[in-house]
Amino acid sequence: MGNNAVRPVAAGDQYSSNTSTTTAATDQPLRHSTSAAGISALAQDLYHFESTSQVPDDLSKHVTSTKETQSKWYEKISNAWRESKPPPNTPEQVSNLLIRILNLNNTHPHDLQGLLSFYDLPFPRSLVELTTCDPPLVAKGLKFSLHTLPVDPKAVQDGDGMIVYVSAQESLSDVPQEIQIAMVERNKARAERNYGKADALLLQIKDAGYGLPVINNEQILAQKYRIRLRGIDAPEMSMPYGKEAKDELVKIIGGKCLTILIFDQDQYGRHVGDIYCNGIFVQESMLKKGLAWHYTFHDRRQELAKWEKDARAKRIGLWASSKPEKPWEWRKKQKEEDNNIVFIIMGFISILFILLLALFYFFRLEMCCSIVTLVCIYLIYARYG
Incomplete structure (x- = not known):
């Protein structure tokens, strides 16, 4: 094996000219094209394994499997890296490759996390386990609850804020009379194709805090609420992981109906609440996937602190950075x-x-x-x- 060893090299380097860079099976080089220290260490260990069949001595401090089992991991990882097109070149991609290989061997979760920790690699967000739960019927400080219409993905502003609508059709008696009149007049203006008047009436409706979202190809009157997720603070859009946080929130709630428990209203007029979607507690998902901080200035719940701590330990999401900036x-x-x-x-x-x-x-x-x-x-x- 030593004569055919393939050396993964660091970003910017050229493949070594005095060692073979291909195998007969795949004709593909085992590459390493990132400057991340963890990936560099793994690449060197794979090269060493191909030359000596030896796994790192310190690995046993992080995993419980035997040396023989570890050797099987490294052999499969080496082959999988060669066969990857393109080869992994980010910490997340390398983590996914390791998880895929070890899952094929029915590796214990402790060993999965141990191997990733050994190379300082993040735990993939896709493997985060979430608990299924329903909104509590009683909660300290709860003011009221909302049951929303399906959320428009475009109404998600960032990783912790959104606009939602709650149907007013079932409680028209609570709608101000001038809004009810504006609705009737607008429908009449549209029927007469007087779109200028219809637009003016729509603006009046919106200024009063209502909207006309389209549900099943029909516009319905709904009350508008600006929502801020309680107890978490996601990266701003201009910060690292800001876009990822927003995309994850869209993935969770986009096009779905929500139950929101409102506890407060902030200085910007947003309602602050806990959000539940199809059995998922949204704040739990965002914290466990490393896409938000526990906002301890306004929230002291121990479960939120634990979810953040677990994400830190696994270097998930924004915790892949050693010193992520606080929002x-x-x-x-x-x-x-x-x-x-x-x-x-x-x-x-x-x-x-x-x-x-x-x-x-x-x-x-x-x-x-x-x-x-x-x-x-x-x-x-x-x-x-």
């Missing part, structure tokens, strides 16, 4: 930068204003001197002319 610190920094820009602009305007005043005073003084000079010349001419 609230990022927002504070952005606010300070914005304030600095405003301060600079206001300073520039102040300086410009002072300069304009100085120029005005200077030219005014010059004008006065000119007028006095002209008057003196005129008097002298008039006296001695």
Whole structure:
């Protein structure tokens, strides 16, 4: 085996010219095309295994399987890496490959996590286990609950905020009379093809906090709610994993009806609540998949803290980074930068204003001197002319 060993090399390197880079079976090189330290270590260990049939000595501190079983892992991982087209080149892709190989061998979950931990690789979000639960009937601090219409994916703003609608058809008596009248008038305007009037009436309806979502090809009157997930803080869209957090939330709730337990309203007018969707507690999913922080400033629930801690330990999602930036610190920094820009602009305007005043005073003084000079010349001419 030593003469045919294939060495996976680090990103930017060229394949070694003095070692064979192909196998008769696949004719494909075993590659390593990322600078991640964990992948580099795995690549070197695979090269070492192909040369010596030896697995890393320290691996047994992380897994319970025998050396013989570990050797089978490395052999299968080496072959799978060769056969991958394209080969894995991100920590998540390498994790998925290892999980797939070890699952084929019915490997114990502890050993799966141990191998990933040994190479400092993240646990794939796709393998996160969620508990199935229903919304509690009673909860401390609960103000009211909402049962929403199917959520429009476009109404999901980020990883912890969205707009939902609750049908008002069953409780029209609670709808303000002016909105009911606007609905009737709008339907009449549309029937008469008076779309300008219909649009104006729609704007009136929306300004009152209602909307007309389309359900089963029919517009229905519904009340609009802006929702903030209680107890978590997802990365902002401009931050790493911000888009992933939003995409995951869309995946969970997009096109589905929700049960939302409302506990509070924040300074932006959003209703703060716990969200349940088809037996899934949404905050649990976001925390376990490493796509949100436990927002301890406003929430002290121990289960949320545990879900975040478990995701950290498995390096899932944003925890793949050793020091991910906290969203609230990022927002504070952005606010300070914005304030600095405003301060600079206001300073520039102040300086410009002072300069304009100085120029005005200077030219005014010059004008006065000119007028006095002209008057003196005129008097002298008039006296001695």
